[in-house]
Each structure stands twice: as C-alpha cells, then as structure tokens.
C-alpha cells in the first residue's frame with residue numbers, strides 16, 4: 001500500500017458559534033505576531049481578555065447577521081478536500097487554524113496516531129505578512145517541535161503571482177462584471193479590497209502591499225481595460241493603517257460621479273465575515289448612500305474548480 005501524505009491548509013479560523021466569538025477573539029488578541037498590545041508582553045493576556053470581552057459584544061452581532069458563525073472552516077475544508085482529490089488517493093486533506101479549532105496540536109496528534117509521516121503545508125493567505133502567514137507558519141512549526149518532531153514536511157507560503165491563481169481570480173472578476181448590464185459594463189469601477197495592516201508592518205519590510213498590488217495588476221492584465229484601484233478594509237484600532245481605506249475609496253468613487261462599482265475581495269480565498277458582512281452589508285450601504293446605483297461583489301474563490309486546480313498545480317510544482 002502506498003504510504004499516506006497529509007495536505008495541510010493553514011488559515012486564520014473563525015468562531016463556529018456565537019459562544020465561540022469571545023474565546024476566538026481572545027486567542028487572536030493574545031498573538032503578539034498579529035498585535036502587540038501597548039502594555040507589553042507580560043500584560044498581553046490580561047489585556048486580550050479585556051478587549052475580547054468588550055469587542056465580542058459588537059462582533060457577535062456581525063456573526064449573527066451572517067448566520068451565527070464563520071463559514072471559513074467549511075470552505076477551507078472543502079478546499080483541502082478538492083486539492084487533495086486532485087493530487088491522488090494517498091493525499092489526506094487536513095486544515096489547521098490559528099485562532100480557533102482545529103488547532104495545530106489537534107491535527108498533529110491525529111496525524112501521529114494515524115502513522116502519517118509526511119506533509120505538505122499550504123498557507124491560504126495569498127499575500128505575505130508576518131501578521132498572518134508568518135504567525136500561522138510559526139505556530140505550526142512550534143507545535144510540530146512539541147508534538148511530532150519526526151514529521152517530515154515542507155511549507156508553501158508565497159504564491160500571490162501564481163499564474164493559475166491569477167487566472168482563477170480573473171474569472172471571478174469577469175463573473176462579477178457580467179452581473180452589470182452590457183451597456184454599462186464599460187463604466188464599471190473595479191475596487192480590489194484587501195485586509196488592512198498597520199502601516200508599521202509595511203515599514204518594517206513585509207511584502208504584503210507589494211504582493212497585493214502585483215496580484216491586482218496580474219488580474220487586470222487578464223480582465224482587460226477597466227478603471228480599477230486598490231483599498232484596504234477593516235481598519236480598526238488607534239494605529240496608523242495602510243491607505244487608502246476602503247470606505248474612503250468608495251466615497252471617492254461615488255463623489256466622482258461613478259454609478260457602477262464592482263468590489264473584489266483580494267486577500268481572502270473564501271467567504272467569511274469580511275465579505276459577507278463588511279462588504280455585502282456595510283460597504284454596500286455606504287456605496288448606495290454615497291450615490292452608487294449598481295453595487296456588486298465578485299464571488300469569492302471558495303471551491304471553484306479553477307481555483308482548486310490552481311492550488312493543486314501549485315503543490316505539484318513545489319514537489320517537482
């Protein structure tokens with residue numbers, strides 16, 4: 001019998017119930033690679049407890065609005081299964097999340113018990129920053145060292161310009177464009193929205209912004225001649241964030257008299273709270289109240305065949 005090999009997709013994770021929102025946020029605010037609370041390392045955990053308690057009150061309502069939980073795990077599981085299926089019968093799909101189940105420790109304990117001795121680890125964040133990819137990969141490596149140091153694995157962590165990924169994202173943009181009436185399609189403004197980072201991550205040299213820009217450019221080379229721009233969403237907390245914010249870019253586009261806006265979520269590979277709630281509800285309301293008449297969001301990559309093909313080919317190319 002051929003020996004089994006694990007394909008492990010890394011992502012952030014999200015609460016699987018409203019009760020899980022506060023402990024999910026606590027785990028997130030404890031991560032000093034993502035956020036360094038001002039009181040210093042010693043007080044990070046007490047501060048995380050306090051902030052997660054208060055933030056949960058607001059955030060629970062956002063999760064309630066999208067059905068009471070994050071869809072991120074289900075999508076990531078489907079992606080893992082779809083990619084594994086394309087790679088061969090010996091490949092076992094797994095998901096490891098950073099801030100909510102399944103944690104690295106749970107998955108590695110299971111792999112060890114099942115006698116699976118090798119793995120390919122694929123980060124599902126398309127653009128590299130220490131805050132997301134770096135934190136997830138470090139967490140995985142630390143946990144391997146504690147639980148299963150014999151595991152042989154390699155990590156694929158940067159793929160923002162993988163041509164098949166760009167093809168797949170371009171297909172989603174075309175699908176979004178098709179929802180506009182043919183006669184007005186030429187006037188559609190395309191707005192790529194990436195998750196914001198505090199500016200200090202860019203200043204210290206994380207390639208996140210450059211990679212976001214290269215992805216958007218690669219997609220637009222495929223889609224054709226439309227007006228497009230990039231903005232950064234979900235900027236919360238009293239630090240300097242990357243510019244421009246998605247809200248200000250939407251109001252700029254509306255103020256310039258454009259009536260048709262296609263939003264393209266770019267730093268996520270599946271639906272989650274920031275597409276389903278932030279873009280589809282909050283930004284839609286802002287756009288419409290600012291004068292945009294036709295507002296649409298490009299579908300997320302989710303389990304589209306072309307995206308799963310792209311990721312399977314990426315894993316194969318790294319094997320070669």
Ligand SMILES: C=CC1=C(C)c2cc3[nH]c(cc4nc(cc5[nH]c(cc1n2)c(C)c5CCC(=O)O)C(CCC(=O)O)=C4C)c(C)c3C=C
Pocket residue numbers: 012013014015025028034035055059070071072125129131132195196197198267268271272273274
């Ligand atoms: C590429 C994606 C992401 C980057 C970059 C990112 C940076 C980042 N995030 C926070 C704080 C929060 N993020 C939260 C939720 C959340 N963030 C991402 C992705 C990126 N974050 C995802 C996919 C999710 C949602 C998961 C889901 O439930 O579906 C949250 C919790 C929600 C909220 O309170 O708004 C926080 C907090 C920081 C500080 C940061 C940059 C350093």
Ligand SMILES: [Fe+2]
Pocket residue numbers: 195
């Ligand atoms: Fe985030």
Ligand SMILES: [Fe+2]
Pocket residue numbers: 195234274
């Ligand atoms: Fe966020």
